[in-house]
């Protein structure tokens with residue numbers, strides 16, 4: 111039977127976000143071996159950073175949890191964290207890949223007891239929360255993180271203090287002298303699922319992100335509203351910790367704009383509607399204004415848009431603002447033209463959230479290291495290897511999962527042909 | 530309300546850079562960026578929409594496009610890379626060639642009656658004469674008053690040699706070539722105008 115042969119083949123999945131996780135479990139549960147390579151210390155990707163999911167406003171952790179369980183229970187899946195693919199050669203059915211596994215400085219014996227973190231006195235800006243708070247130099251990202259093993263910052267590992275911290279581990283899991291290893295594998299198919307990163311808002315000069323404390327971005331806002339975030343979920347202004355009750359969302363900040371990202375990211379309109387609900391739920395007397403060119407809430411998401419429209423505490427301004435200034439009280443003032451009336455406005459807010467778009471990792475730091483691969487002008491992967499989720503196009507979780515399942519099918523096809 | 534559906538087509542084909550108006554997505558960034566907006570009746574965005582809606586008279590008779598200072602604020606921010614400044618000047622020129630521009634619009638009067646005559650006569654701008662003609666545009670009384678108001682600036686410019694008090698006489702070197710260039714430009718413009 112072809113199956114018996116093919117099942118011996120391995121499928122490489124690069125990127126452990128919701129797309130990569132989906133491709134991995136779908137292919138493995140069909141009987142194929144999967145090697146999942148993730149560059150971060152934990153799996154989950156951007157979804158692990160979201161506070162709630164639109165349109166149901168449920169917690170994203172439950173969806174991830176199910177996938178983690180499926181991975182734990184499936185011996186066909188091997189996963190590597192803190193790892194990156196350096197080179198791919200060969201062709202479909204017969205690739206050779208070289209993977210670099212960076213040191214975690216903590217072994218898989220770690221029980222997640224947290225003793226080391228308690229002892230460690232060195233703190234660093236928390237990348238998981240976009241540097242909005244400090245965390246210990248040895249830690250895990252949050253209680254639900256998978257794998258739950260702690261990890262140590264490479265810079266800290268070089269210090270004397272790291273050795274002291276290592277002694278605190280009851281199971282001897284900490285190894286500050288751990289080194290990177292190189293792994294070579296033969297695989298039948300490669301699925302690229304490296305997802306996206308938030309577009310760098312500092313590039314949008316007229317909006318003053320990085321210059322004005324109370325101008326933030328949508329991904330930072332996800333963390334700000336989250337219980338594991340820098341304020342334990344309290345929505346406050348970064349400048350003075352005051353409750354942020356008058357909040358503006360600026361759509362297409364750095365998107366659909368030839369000066370920045372020319373394409374539409376498809377999810378940021380819905381993300382702002384969801385985030386408007388965070389504000390409205392936390393403060394019943396809050397006022398939210400959404401500045402937009404036009405709203406993208408396709409097919410089944412229309413109902414979510416309607417629900418947002420029904421909330422009298424949310425108002426809409428059809429306008430892409432020209433710029434943001436700061437007044438004497440540290441309030442960001444949004445300036446532009448109301449395109450429905452032609453009037454100019456200059457409106458102060460407690461907090462302004464820039465709805466920035468998604469830049470594919472494959473455009474910047476995860477280009478496909480394979481001569482046969484092709485990417486479009488924006489960096490999305492178009493051929494040479496299979497591409498799932500936001501590595502292929504900007505999209506929401508439901509469509510990412512669909513595309514990831516489709517790529518599992520295609521990968522299996524390649525493995526069967528080979529077998 | 531009457532819509533002139535041929536107007537947009539005319540602008541796309543005959544006004545310089547006019548075809549770019551098709552690309553406008555009506556976001557409003559130009560309007561919010563224009564430092565002169567308070568003095569315009571319609572923002573660039575509105576003008577572009579009026580072109581598309583066929584409002585021939587409102588657009589061509591408007592004083593708006595004569596007020597652009599070419600600061601380029603709008604151009605650098607337009608998400609769709611419309612050359613807004615140049616479109617605005619193209620609309621002004623188109624209004625002029627159509628004989629629709631308001632003859633009393635001050636910037637138009639300066640551009641067409643003063644500046645153009647001044648530069649084409651000799652091939653270069655005669656600053657002293659240009660200033661005189663501008664100041665005395667509205668009569669002798671108004672001219673003297675403006676002259677007095679601007680006296681300090683004028684003296685400052687004289688001192689730093691930014692203003693040449695001696696009127697430029699004669700013609701620039703290669704004046705023939707200069708007039709040929711202008712004739713060629715006029716010919717091209719006429720060709721555009723004759724295009725169906």
Ligand SMILES: Cc1cc2nc3c(=O)[nH]c(=O)nc-3n(C[C@H](O)[C@H](O)[C@H](O)COP(=O)(O)OP(=O)(O)OC[C@H]3O[C@@H](n4cnc5c(N)ncnc54)[C@H](O)[C@@H]3O)c2cc1C
Nearest residue numbers: 125127128129149155156163164305306476499500506507
């Ligand atoms: C503000 C905001 C809010 C959103 N809210 C929602 C929502 O409520 N509901 C919804 O459906 N969608 C939402 N989305 C969209 C959602 O985030 C994406 O659909 C989803 O993240 C796509 O998953 P992915 O696995 O394709 O990519 P990612 O989540 O980006 O995962 C990619 C993974 O690949 C890893 N990786 C990157 N480079 C490499 C490399 N070189 N080697 C190995 N691994 C690598 C990354 O570390 C990451 O773990 C939102 C988007 C934004 C911007």
Ligand code: SF4
Nearest residue numbers: 220221223224226279
């Ligand atoms: S590394 Fe050791 S001390 Fe730290 S959490 Fe893991 S088991 Fe506990």
Ligand code: SF4
Nearest residue numbers: 362374375376378379
């Ligand atoms: S989804 Fe909305 S905010 Fe995001 S780029 Fe598209 S239109 Fe703009």
Ligand code: SF4
Nearest residue numbers: 553554556557559607
């Ligand atoms: S900024 Fe550009 S796209 Fe936006 S309204 Fe002005 S001309 Fe149109």
Ligand code: SF4
Nearest residue numbers: 563597598600601603
């Ligand atoms: S170039 Fe003209 S239209 Fe553009 S912002 Fe400046 S004055 Fe306004």
